[in-house]
Amino acid sequence: MPAFDPSRVEAVTFDSYGTLVDTAAAASVLEGTVANPDAVAREWRENALFMSVVAGPLDTYETYMELHRLGLADALRAAGRDPTDERLRELNAVYHELAPYDDVAGAFTRLDAADYAPSILSNGDPAMLTSLVETTGIETTVHEQVSADALETFKPARALYEYAADQLDVQPTHVAHVTAHWMDVQGAQNAGMQGVWLDRGDAPWTAYGGEPHLTVDSLATLCDRLFD
Template identity: 30%
Template sequence: MSRTRPEVVAFDVNETLLDLAPVRAALVEAGEAESLLSTVFARTLLTGFAAAATGTWCRFRDAFDAALAQESELTDERRSAVADAFKELSPHPDVEPALRRLAGAGIRVVTLSHGSPGVAEAGLARGGVTPLVERTLTSEAIRAWKPSREVYLWAAGTCDVAPDRMALVAAHGWDVLGAQRAGLTGAWFPRSERAYPAVYERPHVAGGDLGAVVEALLALPPA
């Protein structure tokens, strides 16, 4: 099926839009190596994905705390302080021009995360880009995790568009795959991953950076 220019572009939040540097800094302050974040973040996703796959559910923050407890000997208080750092995130430098480009082209912009409520809002406000985003969505509202199909369909329904009229931009291949399997247009660029996983179906749109995938989405033919 050929893809057309979307009416709405949804963005993943953690790593795709917001820089996790404050969380790394919080780990260092707690006495851990900043490199631990990659392992903990991956285990957080594994915990959430497994819960969703088995028909249960947990909050992102609880999954993160459980992962941090598995990978470190930090006290409850120190783990809580590290998790609190998610509310200190800021957008990557390329985010503002990408969102402004979409807004200028008349494309609606939303965020779609399975992260804790308030994280996206705080980060967007810190970067001064809140006016460029129509709404922030977290799948905690429906007790689900991406890449479950229901999350993407819920997001499209919330925005009152058909799935094929919404695109999902993410720096995570699993997120793009989930969106595409739900009927959305998937757009991937390298930030947290060097390459798109070869075992997945190819992304509908890919580019060398965030700006490139935005331009590629805008270059799609109109519906």
């Protein structure tokens, strides 16, 4: 895989869930409901991700919020719980309130000041992204909020990355896409973007497919590489 080339970058896009906000924080609403909230929260998230990948080949679409509700239902049933729809929606609402990582607001400020048009490219639907922008404190520094809902197709579909580049009025080759998820890195690179893996320490890089153009352990490190 070619090395990361900061001189090519005109815009920087970011994944959202697991990259800008901590999805593990969803475990807080499961306390008192299941014996192992952390494990069930991970399964909840993984179920929703798996459903989003399956949706494309099946030509089906539900909003990302709805996929998380369905993913939560499966995770709770696997844990021996059978909540009502109303209770599922109450619990699922935590995805509007997830805690941001502490390097997010500062990185967006630095990138905005340097004219990199920091933007979000997410599976999240518009309502989810509105909440995320508020909780992360990037209201004045984020440029575009590109949602899979616009095309009704999820990552890693090439069309979604190309659409994001169009919204930013740049070629995909001039975009660096930053994400904590290997599938998203490879999706971006397949569309011609430079893929940046943000290693949040959750899991090692996958054995499947190619390597990222760049690996960083924080968004501050990403900014340092761009500004070298």
